[in-house]
Structure formats: structure tokens, C-alpha cells
Amino acid sequence: MKNNNKKFISRLKLSEYCHQIQLNKKYQYENSGLILEERKEIVNYLLNVLITEDKSLFSKRIPNDYEIKRKLLRALLNIREPKPLESTFLQPLNCLLQSEVYEKGIVEVDKLNSVSEFMSSSSFKNCHKFILWQGDITRLKVDAIVNAANRQMLGCFQPLHNCIDNVIHSAAGPQLREDCQTIMNIQGEFEKTGDAKITRAYNLPSNYVLHTVGPIVPKGTSVSDKQKTELAYCYNSCLDLANEIENIKSVAFCCISTGVFGFPKGKAAEIAVRTVNSWLNEKNNRFDKIIFNVFSEDDYNEYIRIFQNQ
Incomplete structure (x- = not known):
């Protein structure tokens, strides 16, 4: 070669x-761990913000199952065009992502x-x-x-x-x-x-x-x-x-x-x-x-x- x-x-x-x-x-990290109920609350909030921001992203009824909702949140962020998000959205999202990193194991x-x-x-x-x-x-x-x-x-x-x-x-x-x-x-x-x-x-x-x-x-x-x-x-x-x-x-x-x-x-x-x-x-x-x-x-x-x- x-x-x-x-x-x-x-x-x-x-x-x-x-x-x-x-x-x-x-x-700066915000949080290193969240209990399931806190995660559910955050995911519900983040989904509502994204769908309110652009109703064309998701027109169906939001599912009840947490794992399905978490996948939906990831999918919506995957397809979202890059533009600034408010700190009121980013702070709980950062906490969620960091908590998931710790759960997977560093x-x-x-x-x-x-x-x-x-x-x-x-x-x-x-x-x-x-x-x-x-x-x-x-x-x-x-x-x-x-x-x-x-x-x-x-x-x-x-x-x-x-x-x-x-x-x-x-x-x-x-x-x-x-x-x-x-x-x-x-x-x-x-x-x-x-x-x-x-x-x-x-x-x-x-x-x-x-x-x-x-x-x-x-x-x-x-x-x-x-x-x-x-x-x-x-x-x-x-x-x-x-x-x-x-x-x-x-x-x-x-x-x-x-x-x-x-x-x-x-x-x-x-x-x-x-x-x-x-x-x-x-x-x-x-x-x-x-x-x-x-x-x-x-x-x-x-x-x-x-x-x-x-």
C-alpha cells in the first residue's frame, strides 16, 4: 500500500x-441523573414545544408509552432544520440527554x-x-x-x-x-x-x-x-x-x-x-x-x- x-x-x-x-x-453539564417520572415530564414538555413550533412535524395523537414518545422526540429532532432553540427547551433536553449517557455507562x-x-x-x-x-x-x-x-x-x-x-x-x-x-x-x-x-x-x-x-x-x-x-x-x-x-x-x-x-x-x-x-x-x-x-x-x-x- x-x-x-x-x-x-x-x-x-x-x-x-x-x-x-x-x-x-x-x-457546562446540567444534571447527571433523572428518575423515570422526571424523564416522562421532560419528554412530554419537549414534544409539545416542538409540535407547537411546527405542527407539520407531527399531526397524529401523541402516544402514551414513554419509550415510543422518546423515539418520537429523537425523530422530530432528527428532521428539524438547524435553528436556535430557547434555553427553556435546551436546559431540560440537556438534562435528559446527560441522564441517558450516565444510564448507558460512561x-x-x-x-x-x-x-x-x-x-x-x-x-x-x-x-x-x-x-x-x-x-x-x-x-x-x-x-x-x-x-x-x-x-x-x-x-x-x-x-x-x-x-x-x-x-x-x-x-x-x-x-x-x-x-x-x-x-x-x-x-x-x-x-x-x-x-x-x-x-x-x-x-x-x-x-x-x-x-x-x-x-x-x-x-x-x-x-x-x-x-x-x-x-x-x-x-x-x-x-x-x-x-x-x-x-x-x-x-x-x-x-x-x-x-x-x-x-x-x-x-x-x-x-x-x-x-x-x-x-x-x-x-x-x-x-x-x-x-x-x-x-x-x-x-x-x-x-x-x-x-x-x-
Whole structure:
């Protein structure tokens, strides 16, 4: 495989949008836990606000079951165009989202074993910094997580879709979409494949979200050299951008482009590990931990194969 660790020039520099989204302002948590009755009250209130705001969003009778109502709230926020919400709406929503994060269980990356600790045979130079973890990326307490975005960069508008873009935006809250809209308004055009932007993570346990657009491999086609290079650019762009923020010491990558974008899992894992390892070789004093986050057993096995067969 060719070395794709080339410099990728972003069309929009961090300095051109960081102040507009208050990137350096620490986000304050409101609450770490709610009982079920409090959640029910909040969900009822939030649904009524959204439906009053735009009756075209939902014209049917609101269901009685809490779980169905909670899914409806997520769906309505998924399809809502990015625009400011009142603090009277955001405060209870933030409490709800943070309570759900705590209920799922926060995973502290400092307590996870590195690849070198459970696989002594791997010869990647930076295995002592690498962590392979299977699970929900929105549970990770890490400085920055990576979101596989689309070129609109506003999150997934398909209600309740299970893509990583939807999952991250749903757990972080609508402020994430507003920030992305601000960035895209400044940029004035769709995001380029391989580029990356950064926002705060809001109600997630992480501090930042790095958004990058991976290449699309249409079903039934083979991966081109251009698509391989573009995927490598995604990893380099995220690391280059995170490198501009001094307090980011750990980054968790999702499996960029391997979902609905169709990039073959095995080749994607190889590009991910080799690209990140090469980047760290050039800046070996930067970043304490890099997490390769996978969701499926197939993804996990592909990364194990890469680590074993360098």
C-alpha cells in the first residue's frame, strides 16, 4: 500500500470559524441523573414545544408509552432544520440527554488496555498508544470522537436512522447541528471528501467532535486508489485538526466510510491503522491515546487481523 500520509489542505481554517461556534468555551453539564417520572415530564414538555413550533412535524395523537414518545422526540429532532432553540427547551433536553449517557455507562479510555498490552506480537510502533474498543462511541470519555459525516455536514435527517452520524447528533443534542450549520454558512459550499471540521461535543462525555466526510464506494464496484487516498486523508485531516488544539490528548475514530458509504471493512481498517501509525511516527510526542472504535464483531476481527499481520 502506498504511503498516503500527505498534507491535506482544508478549504476553511479552524481560525475562520472557532470563535463563531465558541469552540473554546467549556460546555457546562446540567444534571447527571433523572428518575423515570422526571424523564416522562421532560419528554412530554419537549414534544409539545416542538409540535407547537411546527405542527407539520407531527399531526397524529401523541402516544402514551414513554419509550415510543422518546423515539418520537429523537425523530422530530432528527428532521428539524438547524435553528436556535430557547434555553427553556435546551436546559431540560440537556438534562435528559446527560441522564441517558450516565444510564448507558460512561467508558473512561484511561482504564482501557492498549493493543500492546493484549497483543505483544504486533510490531506497529505506536501500539502502546492504540486502543481497540467495541461499543457505542457516544459512551467514550475521551477528548475527541470522530463522526463520519456527509457532505452537507448537518447530521443525518432520516428519523431514527442507525448510522453513526445520527447516533452522535442525537446523543449530543441539537446544538451540534447548529454549530455545523454555522461552519457550513461560513464555508459556503459542501464539505470536501477527506476534509474535517471540529465542534464541541455538548452532552456527550467527550469534549469535541471531529466531523469528516469519507469516500463513497458504490455497491458492486471495487475500491479505487483515489478512494483509498481520500480515506487516508480523513484520518490525517482529523489528526491535523486535533493537533491544533493543545488540550486534545486522545482521539477516538469510528470506522469511517464502512457503513452506508460501502468501503470494504478490511481495507478500511488497514488504511486506518497504517495512516494513524504513520502520522504518529512523524509527531511521536503528540496524543497519548488513539482509540479505534468498532461496533460489529466483523469490524473488531478486521482490526485484530491488521494488528497481527503487519
